[in-house]
Amino acid sequence: xxxxxxxxxxxxxxxxxxxxxxxxxxxxxxxxxxxxxxxxxxxxxxxxxxxxxxxxxxxxxxxxxxxxxxxxxxxxxxxxxxxxxxxxxxxxxxxxxxxxxxxxxxxxxxxxxxxxxxxxxxxxxxxxxxxxxxxxxxxxxxxxxxxxxxxxxxxxxxxxxxxxxxxxxxxxxxxxxxxxxxxxxxxxxxxxxxxxxxxxxxxxxxxxxxxxxxxxxxxxxxxxxxxxxxxxxxxxxxxxxxxxxxxxxxxxxxxxxxxxxxxxxxxxxxxxxxxxxxxxxxxxxxxxxxxxxxxxxxxxxxxxxxxxxxxxxxxxxxxxxxxxxxxxx
Amino acid sequence: xxxxxxxxxxxxxxxxxxxxxxxxxxxxxxxxxxxxxxxxxxxxxxxxxxxxxxxxxxxxxxxxxxxxxxxxxxxxxxxxxxxxxxxxxxxxxxxxxxxxxxxxxxxxxxxxxxxxxxxxxxxxxxxxxxxxxxxxxxxxxxxxxxxxxxxxxxxxxxxxxxxxxxxxxxxxxxxxxxxxxxxxxxxxxxxxxxxxxxxxxxxxxxxxxxxxxxxxxxxxxxxxxxxxxxxxxxxxxxxxxxxxxxxxxxxxxxxxxxxxxxxxxxxxxxxxxxxxxx
Numbered sequence: 001x002x003x004x005x006x007x008x009x010x011x012x013x014x015x016x017x018x019x020x021x022x023x024x025x026x027x028x029x030x031x032x033x034x035x036x037x038x039x040x041x042x043x044x045x046x047x048x049x050x051x052x053x054x055x056x057x058x059x060x061x062x063x064x065x066x067x068x069x070x071x072x073x074x075x076x077x078x079x080x081x082x083x084x085x086x087x088x089x090x091x092x093x094x095x096x097x098x099x100x101x102x103x104x105x106x107x108x109x110x111x112x113x114x115x116x117x118x119x120x121x122x123x124x125x126x127x128x129x130x131x132x133x134x135x136x137x138x139x140x141x142x143x144x145x146x147x148x149x150x151x152x153x154x155x156x157x158x159x160x161x162x163x164x165x166x167x168x169x170x171x172x173x174x175x176x177x178x179x180x181x182x183x184x185x186x187x188x189x190x191x192x193x194x195x196x197x198x199x200x201x202x203x204x205x206x207x208x209x210x211x212x213x214x215x216x217x218x219x220x221x222x223x224x225x226x227x228x229x230x231x232x233x234x235x236x237x238x239x240x241x242x243x244x245x246x247x248x249x250x251x252x253x254x255x256x257x258x259x260x261x262x263x264x265x266x267x268x269x270x271x272x273x274x275x276x277x278x279x280x281x282x283x284x285x286x287x288x289x290x291x292x293x294x295x296x297x298x299x300x301x302x303x304x305x306x307x308x309x310x311x312x313x314x315x316x317x318x319x320x321x322x323x324x325x326x327x328x329x
Numbered sequence: 330x331x332x333x334x335x336x337x338x339x340x341x342x343x344x345x346x347x348x349x350x351x352x353x354x355x356x357x358x359x360x361x362x363x364x365x366x367x368x369x370x371x372x373x374x375x376x377x378x379x380x381x382x383x384x385x386x387x388x389x390x391x392x393x394x395x396x397x398x399x400x401x402x403x404x405x406x407x408x409x410x411x412x413x414x415x416x417x418x419x420x421x422x423x424x425x426x427x428x429x430x431x432x433x434x435x436x437x438x439x440x441x442x443x444x445x446x447x448x449x450x451x452x453x454x455x456x457x458x459x460x461x462x463x464x465x466x467x468x469x470x471x472x473x474x475x476x477x478x479x480x481x482x483x484x485x486x487x488x489x490x491x492x493x494x495x496x497x498x499x500x501x502x503x504x505x506x507x508x509x510x511x512x513x514x515x516x517x518x519x520x521x522x523x524x525x526x527x528x529x530x531x532x533x534x535x536x537x538x539x540x541x542x543x544x545x546x547x548x549x550x551x552x553x554x555x556x557x558x559x560x561x562x563x564x565x566x567x568x569x570x571x572x573x574x575x576x577x578x579x580x581x582x583x584x585x586x587x588x589x590x591x592x593x594x595x596x597x598x599x600x601x602x603x604x605x606x607x
Contacts, residue, residue, distance in 0.1 A: 070341055099576065101575060103575075103589075104340045104574040104576070104589075105340070106340060107337070107338075107339055244576070244578075245579070246572070246576070246578075247571065247577065248386070248571055248572055250382075250385045250386060254343050254380060254382055254383075256341050256342075256343075261577070261579075263578060268569075268579060269569050269580075269581070270569060271568065272408040272409030272411070273409070273541075273567075275542060275607065277582075277604060287581075290583075291581065294584070295584040298584035299584045
């Protein structure tokens with residue numbers, strides 16, 4: 001791992017050139033939200049680097065909402081995705097465990113992962129419900145992405161993490177190595193500041209493992225109480241960077257369409273005979289918490305919640321999972 | 330991250346199979362005899378996703394012998410939308426097969442033992458496949474006892490199977506019905522009642538349970554009462570196995586993907602989860 005620096009205008013010009021061979025997505029902020037947009041040089045000033053959380057979770061680049069999984073798929077054009085926060089990069093860990101599982105590798109997911117260069121972006125600020133550090137996730141990327149980006153004044157600093165990242169750097173013009181450690185002091189400073197903000201904001205919030213313990217022990221009452229505001233809309237799972245359940249839909253000629261699904265929708269576990277373990281809304285509601293903090297951790301090494309807080313922001317019933325956990329603590 | 334590892338085929342694409350024959354087993358149950366386009370190898374207790382073109386697919390454990398690889402029999406109860414349309418299919422229809430999936434019965438671990446099998450209703454389908462496998466290795470087994478219950482005498486599937494089993498050395502088969510009719514002179518009552526009269530050396534035995542959820546539950550409790558240990562009881566769990574690949578999440582049972590970690594579990598593996606009988 002090493003750092004290089006590049007003038008912002010050279011970085012953007014290099015990206016412009018790379019458009020000939022790559023699709024490039026960058027985080028763009030408008031008056032309503034921050035989200036990924038295709039890169040365009042004439043809108044480079046609207047790119048919001050080092051700002052937390054685009055609205056779209058990173059998973060959507062690898063698991064489209066709906067796709068035909070029987071037609072040939074080669075992953076399409078190579079892509080460069082710029083600006084993913086580390087909570088989303090960490091979330092890919094679980095998706096990789098599920099979709100790159102050696103027994104049944106999903107070829108569509110694998111091709112997209114292979115053809116994507118991931119440039120994450122260190123968070124220099126936090127949003128209302130960000131709580132990555134509570135679950136042991138850093139607000140900056142040291143592994144899992146190909147490059148991590150830091151914007152400082154007129155310069156872009158790139159922390160080159162993987163071989164794929166190195167390959168991208170070779171295609172950039174006017175790149176300089178960063179040999180003077182003093183030039184990177186700002187990075188440490190920014191990291192520490194963001195971590196301090198997160199610690200302050202999430203004081204008392206139980207850690208990932210402790211959350212699992214309290215969720216498992218929780219009686220029915222708390223689920224009934226919080227589920228009373230839930231309308232089973234599935235926004236929390238749709239927006240979650242680790243939720244990846246899906247439905248297979250049959251089409252003529254044995255074609256199959258894979259569509260993202262959610263355990264919060266009625267009938268998710270219903271079998272033909274009528275049995276439905278998640279028939280009651282409080283059971284469905286609890287299922288998501290058990291899955292994220294108890295069951296996935298028993299089976300996988302990666303986190304099933306990376307503390308992005310999107311589910312809290314997306315909930316139309318204003319259900320705040322962290323309030324639920326604090327109530328249980 | 331290992332991007333190159335794993336399979337290179339498309340896990341979602343079904344193999345085609347031609348429907349050769351449809352056998353009526355009971356008013357609601359039919360057996361579909363399929364000829365797959367390629368050799369199809371499975372372990373007894375594993376399941377497949379069987380698709381009706383353009384309609385949908387559903388999980389079934391083949392009821393045929395795992396030793397036969399050029400044809401496959403699947404016994405289907407008419408229960409929901411997909412099975413309803415399946416029951417209308419005629420020989421010559423082309424169906425789709427994905428699989429085999431999951432963990433079947435660990436028959437090699439049954440060597441030297443007595444195998445007690447408790448089955449109910451359409452649960453006899455996977456059991457028939459298991460019985461074929463056990464028959465093939467009967468020299469290595471002490472005894473195989475089948476206790477099976479159906480709602481009525483007419484609902485019993487594979488009727489000739491019982492007399493055949495009783496004619497095989499080391500095998501015995503018992504039947505009961507919940508509701509009797511004029512021609513029935515056998516036992517009446519739930520399948521678990523048959524367990525009262527079987528003679529097994531429990532210490533050197535394994536029990537296999539497959540049937541409707543209610544029977545699985547009380548069958549397991551009965552076996553525990555008889556002295557079976559948790560790890561001696563094999564349960565074939567029924568959930569909404571949709572992808573079969575340990576991904577789509579519809580068959581989650583606690584931490585397990587039933588489609589990949591099961592469908593066969595020992596009671597010991599799943600008893601910590603109070604929701605298994607739901």
